[in-house]
Amino acid sequence: MLPLNDITPSWTLFLDRDGVINYEKQADYIHTWEEFRFYEGVLEAMRIFTPRFGQIVVVTNQKGVGKGLTKLADLEEIHTNMKAAVEDAGGRIDAIYFCSDLEDTSPGRKPNPGMGLQAAKDIPSIDLSKAIMVGNTSSDMQFGRNLGVYTVFLPTTRPEVDLNDERIDAVFPSLLAFAQAVEKVEG
Numbered sequence: 001m002l003p004l005n006d007i008t009p010s011w012t013l014f015l016d017r018d019g020v021i022n023y024e025k026q027a028d029y030i031h032t033w034e035e036f037r038f039y040e041g042v043l044e045a046m047r048i049f050t051p052r053f054g055q056i057v058v059v060t061n062q063k064g065v066g067k068g069l070t071k072l073a074d075l076e077e078i079h080t081n082m083k084a085a086v087e088d089a090g091g092r093i094d095a096i097y098f099c100s101d102l103e104d105t106s107p108g109r110k111p112n113p114g115m116g117l118q119a120a121k122d123i124p125s126i127d128l129s130k131a132i133m134v135g136n137t138s139s140d141m142q143f144g145r146n147l148g149v150y151t152v153f154l155p156t157t158r159p160e161v162d163l164n165d166e167r168i169d170a171v172f173p174s175l176l177a178f179a180q181a182v183e184k185v186e187g
């Protein structure tokens with residue numbers, strides 16, 4: 001179970017990108033900033049999270065880069081602009097990790113925990129016993145388990161996922177709904 005009441009600014013929030021922060025494309029990758037669309041309420045959610053989490057880290061598989069379908073420069077532009085838009089709205093993203101590897105055995109490719117372990121190595125204030133992974137796929141939930149952190153599932157794109165899956169600690173309809181729940185327990 002997710003200990004919502006225990007969250008303090010010593011906690012870390014890991015966020016998947018596509019299907020959590022922005023709309024996924026049906027069976028395709030987001031190739032350019034022009035194709036990137038924030039979900040409704042996400043900028044507000046990021047503003048709510050910002051004072052409540054010490055670190056906010058995006059972890060995203062981007063196989064399209066490895067396949068040569070998305071240009072690395074375009075991915076970097078997406079991330080620069082995404083971060084700037086969040087900041088303009090009063091929020092914060094501290095770090096963004098992506099994995100462009102194609103092989104499911106790659107330690108960096110979710111559900112393997114490489115990106116989270118790298119973040120914890122790069123940012124010493126990250127305490128994995130006080131961290132939450134938010135995602136929209138079973139792979140994200142498995143990543144959370146592999147990393148040893150709590151998990152929040154957003155059923156935005158995968159209606160087939162069993163919400164009672166033991167890898168899911170909590171379910172919210174959107175990132176904003178989760179943010180509002182975090183906001184509510186305070187004080």
Ligand SMILES: [Mg+2]
Nearest residue numbers: 016018019136
């Ligand atoms: Mg996703």
